[in-house]
Amino acid sequence: xxxxxxxYFFAALAVGSALVMIxxxxxxxxxxxxxxxxxxTAGTFLQLQAEFLFIVQxxxxxxGITALFVLAIMLVKPRVPEPATPFTKRRLMVTxxxxxxxxxxxxxxxxxxxxxxxxxxxLDIAPRNAEAVGDALFHSFIVSFEVAxxxxxxxxxxxxxxxxxxxxxxx
Amino acid sequence: MLSIEHYLILSxxxxxVGVVGMLTRRNAIIVLMSTELMLNAVxxxxxxxxxxxxxxxxxxxxxxxxxAAAAEAAVGLGIILxxxxxxxxxxxxxxxxxxx
Numbered sequence: 001x002x003x004x005x006x007x008y009f010f011a012a013l014a015v016g017s018a019l020v021m022i023x024x025x026x027x028x029x030x031x032x033x034x035x036x037x038x039x040x041t042a043g044t045f046l047q048l049q050a051e052f053l054f055i056v057q058x059x060x061x062x063x064g065i066t067a068l069f070v071l072a073i074m075l076v077k078p079r080v081p082e083p084a085t086p087f088t089k090r091r092l093m094v095t096x097x098x099x100x101x102x103x104x105x106x107x108x109x110x111x112x113x114x115x116x117x118x119x120x121x122x123l124d125i126a127p128r129n130a131e132a133v134g135d136a137l138f139h140s141f142i143v144s145f146e147v148a149x150x151x152x153x154x155x156x157x158x159x160x161x162x163x164x165x166x167x168x169x170x171x
Numbered sequence: 172m173l174s175i176e177h178y179l180i181l182s183x184x185x186x187x188v189g190v191v192g193m194l195t196r197r198n199a200i201i202v203l204m205s206t207e208l209m210l211n212a213v214x215x216x217x218x219x220x221x222x223x224x225x226x227x228x229x230x231x232x233x234x235x236x237x238x239a240a241a242a243e244a245a246v247g248l249g250i251i252l253x254x255x256x257x258x259x260x261x262x263x264x265x266x267x268x269x270x271x
Contacts, residue, residue, distance in 0.1 A: 022192030162249030
């Protein structure tokens, strides 16, 4: 019971702040609502017994990436606010595509419910979540882990190259 | 009782909000934020299925998605900064140097 109430609270918070985020004119407000949506998602992670990812989500996303976004917003403050986009043909097309996609995925979920019996079993994950995740990460997924670290190194070099003053890709 | 469908539908809702934000907004920074939202929605799916199967493999995969999201945010913001320095705008509609 409490579980359901908490789930609906986090879900409403996540979707609601995401909707506010994409409609705000002010980018800084949008960034703050992005944090709220990410924190609400972290609550959902905790409900799914993913304690390690709950903490990582708060540290990395709500802390680190948002700080990066806010810093970028400070540096590129636009002089004129973004004009209100009128209800154009493009918007109509986007709404239509989103509705079609929603219908498709909902159909897949409903069909999967009857054929795969998704709700029939729900196993508990090992109680020591961080230990289990680390075990899987360093035994079964060690190659992916190394590739991910190389990806981060390349991204770091790329970001520095892109953002530094002087010669760059757009000259 | 919460079933996996609740989490799948929450993930779908967040993904759709991200897609709509990405396609309708002109500001490049908000487009990047919508991408983060979509990757986050994918993580809910992965973790929900990890819970369904009682295995942590889905959570490990979610960690890799987070790694890719962090790398993408860093490089994307670097590109936006470089673009802003040269064009004095972050309007995604103005980014057409490669459009022929």
